[in-house]
Amino acid sequence: MASTSKDNVQASTSGQGNPADDLEPGACPESVLNPSDSFEEFASEMSSSLQERNINLKSKSSTISEIQSEICDGNKDNTEITSTKSSDDLQSKDDQMSALASSCNLSNQNGEDSDNEKDDYLQSPELVNKEKHVFVLSSAGKPIYSRYGNEDRLAGLCGVIQALVSVVEDQNQDILRSIITKDCKAVFLVKGPLILVAVSKSNESETQLVLQLTYAFNQIVSVLTLTQLNRIFEQRRNYDLRRLLSGAERLIDNLFIFMEKDPAFLLGAVRCLPLPEKARENITNAITTTCHKIRDLVFAILIAGNQLITLVRMKKYTLHPSDIHLLFNLVRSSESFKTAESWTPICLPKFDATGFLHGHVSYISEDCQACLLLLTVQRDAFFPLSQAKHTIAEKLRRSNCLVAINDALNRNQELPTTNPLKHIGIPEIRHFMYKCKSTAQLFTSDPISLDRLQDYRIRHKEGGDVSEKKIEKLSDIDYVRNYRKFCSKIHCTSSPAKLIFRSNSDDTVLAWVTNGFELYVTFDALMEKDQAIKAVDRLLRWIKREEQRIFIMNAPTF
Amino acid sequence: MIDVKAKINSFFIFNSSFGPKEGQELKRVLFFHPNQISADARKNQVGLCEAVVKFMSTFSSGPCEALQTQSKRYIFYQPEKGFWMVLVVTIPYATKASSAIGESQGEVLNPSVMNDLLVSAYKMFKLFMGPFKDIPIEDIYSLCDEFFTPYIMSKNLTNDISNVIQGVSYLPLDKNSFFKIVCFIDLLEVTYPDFKCVAFVYNDQLIWNGLATNDMLTLYQYLVQTLLPKQVEKEIQGGAVATAQRHGRFISPADSIRTSEDLKKLVKVHLLREDDTETRQYYLIIYRALSATVCFTIDVNIPLEIETFRSLDAFIGPHLSTIASTISEQCAIHALQTAQLLNTDQKFVYFNRLNLAYKSSASLSKLIPSASIKPEVLSIIADMHTDHKSLGSYGEIIIKTPDEYWITGKSSNEREFYVIIQEKNANLKEIADEVKRICESQMKGIFFYPM
Structure with a gap:
């Protein structure tokens, strides 16, 4: 990405002018994650013109078939796999499709006539005063998903959205991006056969909202695959996609709550469960030694509480943070994984949007909330993978790794990472978040614990309404909310910033981006600049010292 | 510097209640610039804007402010109930890819500048013609044409600091x-x-x-x-x-x-x-x-x-x-x-929201074109100015750009003070001290909270 000469300039001229400049806590030569950041993704997403957009969606090669053919080269028994990739589990769903074909009478609301319909439903308590609405509809204007309320009753609104989008496209040869009012933003994203819209009163920027819509699209793709999605609408433009997505609504619901609370999305990075270096090494070894003989295993991922414990991968292939976020969301949203070993098709859109991987998903044991995902291209590998899982679980228990994981999850007070601010000992720092750019991993001063995750959901039950209530004590979610503006200024496309220092009577915030990292810190109000510089320096040194614990510093393969 | 006039795609005023029935859509259009646009195109543009306004009204009680498409930005302003003024400007949707190619280089145009343009156009109209609602319907088309055509043509708006912060320059006297x-x-x-x-x-x-x-x-x-x-x-x-x-x-x-x-x-x-x-x-x-x-x-x-x-x-x-x-x-x-006191390198702007007093360093005045500010820097100042509320009744924000510009904004009650410094190898503390010095020497007698 950055040339070395640029690095040197950076080191000598960066804002702090401090020895801390050469620190790049968390950086390591090889990353388990694909570190291209979400804002670059966004750029490639959005720069296209109307025509390009339509081509882009279709011209992607399949990583899965690549892997399959590699395996097949050495193993002739498995040749039939290549031909079956994406259509597998959908046979039954296809049948359902024909049954509904005629049942749709709501169509062709192309004109602007639909504007005149007075939509009283939109003013009902279910829908009014929400902080963020999300609507997904087909390009024919058929409702697919609404975050609040009942999609059936939103057909009128979806007709209007579809009309707006197509008027801009047809009459002006242009693409509708956003509409802004004093307190509200509506952001539009047309992807393939779907139109996604967010109407938000939050302080998120347009870019951040588009990213969230892209995630929602990816969530749908991860259930259906892009191939399937495109094919359905090629065959029937009026198809009611909700039939295929039953169950996925909850995934999208949870995904939006998750995106609004967790800075991982804001920064396009993955949170790791802080573990002693030795423990993580043992866990990784347990997985590699058990799995290295299973040929078609692509990824083995151990996660706990939306945090990555380890990721072992097939050589050559890495995962994008956004795919991991979808896995986090899947695991967190599916209670059923807790009770039984599951075998489920999963499409990871960044990895390969055209086909399914097959996942063996299970919790390690009843007394440890870590979830193991074994992802393969083999359709019928449940039993060997189940076997492997039990072996791994046994090894982890014997090597005391389960205790280490539980300690981290329960935020044992003796761990330095449980309460980092106390451990660092800079009382002026109220909150910080740090992203190592080269490995796409992040660390915040308030690591998530399980009960806190629960808290997200309870908070959300209040209904996602806009509230003017003055918050008395800021939670980490509120701090992250405050960072959104800084984050969008730093990543602003037209006039980016490298450093922002803002101080007012509430607090002092420093946002600083270098080639190696992004750092956001909230200090007490009216913090002196030289004090802030010193504090940041100490903070970076602390992260450097603890980096082996906080981050995954290697990129193991089978 | 950008000549905004060259980027104005169209400018129109409409009131949906003027032609409520189908077939009367053209009556809704009080004014349309450029004049040579066909009736159909006018109808389409206004129809789109009406739809957008209507769509947003289901979600927000605030009036519609802007519509962004891939290539254009529509700025909305509703000065009186039902009367909408819309300015359409060619601003491509900003992405990292386009700015990397240099497409949008020197084209950064802050939306607040465009909004201000609409507001001052309306105020000028009101000064000479009175509010829209008091003008008889049969006169309004010709009056708008009479006033806005020369107004738009003469508006020589460049991306200048005085357009970002509109104030009144007072003459200090003994x-x-x-x-x-x-x-x-x-x-x-x-x-x-x-x-x-x-x-x-x-x-x-x-x-x-x-x-x-x-x-x-x-x-x-x-x-x-x-x-x-x-x-x-x-x-x-x-x-x-x-x-x-x-x-x-x-x-x-x-x-x-x-x-x-x-x-x-x-x-x-x-x-x-x-x-x-x-x-x-x-x-x-x-x-x-x-x-x-x-x-x-x-x-x-x-x-x-x-x-x-x-x-x-x-x-x-x-x-x-x-x-x-x-x-x-x-x-x-x-x-x-x-002249003796003035350090020519200093670039600062002072603005007081209460009496609109505006003062800028000589190096920022329009008369010295060589001292012009980069559009990116200007855009950051425009953001600070628009978003001054985030500083509360007193506060300070310092932003450093990738090309070593340091932009400082101070706010104290209703007073604002901005300083631009280009300095390699400086740190936060040094910049803050320099700003303090400039503020003390240039704004003697005006109180800013010491920060």
Whole structure:
């Protein structure tokens, strides 16, 4: 990405002018994650013109078939796999499709006539005063998903959205991006056969909202695959996609709550469960030694509480943070994984949007909330993978790794990472978040614990309404909310910033981006600049010292 | 610098209630620029805007402000209920890819600048024509055309700091000179009770104001941006008139007031005077001697006599010329003092939201084009200015750009102060100290919370 000469300039001229400049806590030569950041993704997403957009969606090669053919080269028994990739589990769903074909009478609301319909439903308590609405509809204007309320009753609104989008496209040869009012933003994203819209009163920027819509699209793709999605609408433009997505609504619901609370999305990075270096090494070894003989295993991922414990991968292939976020969301949203070993098709859109991987998903044991995902291209590998899982679980228990994981999850007070601010000992720092750019991993001063995750959901039950209530004590979610503006200024496309220092009577915030990292810190109000510089320096040194614990510093393969 | 005019794709005004039935859509369009656009295209544009406004009204009680498409930005402004002014500007949707190629280089245009353009267009219209709702429907189309066509054509808006922060430049004067001016105005108002002095301007700086703050800015902008530049040009060309100028003359109406015929050419304006509670219609009379310009209003219902104007001319002329010479001496001395003090590298802007006082360093004034600010930097300042609320009643923000510009914004109650420094190898502390120094030396006597 950055040339070395640029690095040197950076080191000598960066804002702090401090020895801390050469620190790049968390950086390591090889990353388990694909570190291209979400804002670059966004750029490639959005720069296209109307025509390009339509081509882009279709011209992607399949990583899965690549892997399959590699395996097949050495193993002739498995040749039939290549031909079956994406259509597998959908046979039954296809049948359902024909049954509904005629049942749709709501169509062709192309004109602007639909504007005149007075939509009283939109003013009902279910829908009014929400902080963020999300609507997904087909390009024919058929409702697919609404975050609040009942999609059936939103057909009128979806007709209007579809009309707006197509008027801009047809009459002006242009693409509708956003509409802004004093307190509200509506952001539009047309992807393939779907139109996604967010109407938000939050302080998120347009870019951040588009990213969230892209995630929602990816969530749908991860259930259906892009191939399937495109094919359905090629065959029937009026198809009611909700039939295929039953169950996925909850995934999208949870995904939006998750995106609004967790800075991982804001920064396009993955949170790791802080573990002693030795423990993580043992866990990784347990997985590699058990799995290295299973040929078609692509990824083995151990996660706990939306945090990555380890990721072992097939050589050559890495995962994008956004795919991991979808896995986090899947695991967190599916209670059923807790009770039984599951075998489920999963499409990871960044990895390969055209086909399914097959996942063996299970919790390690009843007394440890870590979830193991074994992802393969083999359709019928449940039993060997189940076997492997039990072996791994046994090894982890014997090597005391389960205790280490539980300690981290329960935020044992003796761990330095449980309460980092106390451990660092800079009382002026109220909150910080740090992203190592080269490995796409992040660390915040308030690591998530399980009960806190629960808290997200309870908070959300209040209904996602806009509230003017003055918050008395800021939670980490509120701090992250405050960072959104800084984050969008730093990543602003037209006039980016490298450093922002803002101080007012509430607090002092420093946002600083270098080639190696992004750092956001909230200090007490009216913090002196030289004090802030010193504090940041100490903070970076602390992260450097603890980096082996906080981050995954290697990129193991089978 | 960007010439905004070149980027204006279209500008139109509509009111949906003017042609409520199908087939009457064109009646809704009060004004459309450019003029040569076909009726169908006008209908489409307005129809799209109506749909957008309607769509957003289901979610938000706030009025629609902007619509962004891949290639254009539509800026909405609803000055009166049902009346929408829309400015369409060619601004591509910003992405990292496009700025990396350099496509959008030098094209950064802050939306707040475009919004301000609409607001001042409306205020200027209201000053001369009154509010939309008071104009009879049969006249409104021609009045809009008469006013907005030349307005848009003449608007020479560049991405300049004075367009980002719109304020009034006040002339600092010593007590005695200021007292002389106030005495002159009082004497005049006592002698001619029908006339009320609403503004006293020297060159392009305001000394005395008798209007409510909002109207004052509009009148000031009309004087400084439209009327006076033309006048100065005339004065420079016609050297022979110089002697006549010593004693001053009426410059509005344009050909002075000599006969009772000229009285019919008097310009009507809608203004809110400082002590009044409602906007009323007045005749606006502007008198100029040397570099001093005075504006008066008379209620439109008062019968006018040419004799009054002749005696007014005889009264103001000599007085104003004397005062103008005094101010000119003052200014010369002041200029000398500041020249010694001024570090030419400093770039700063001061703005007070309460009285709209605006002061910028010499290096930022339009007269020195070499000192122009990069559009990116300007855009950051525009953001700070628009978002001043995030600083609360006092606060400070420092932003460093990738090309080593440090932009500082300070806010203290309603006062704002911005400094631009380009400095390699500086750190936060050094920049903050430098800003403090500039603030203390340039803004003596104006209080900023020490931070």
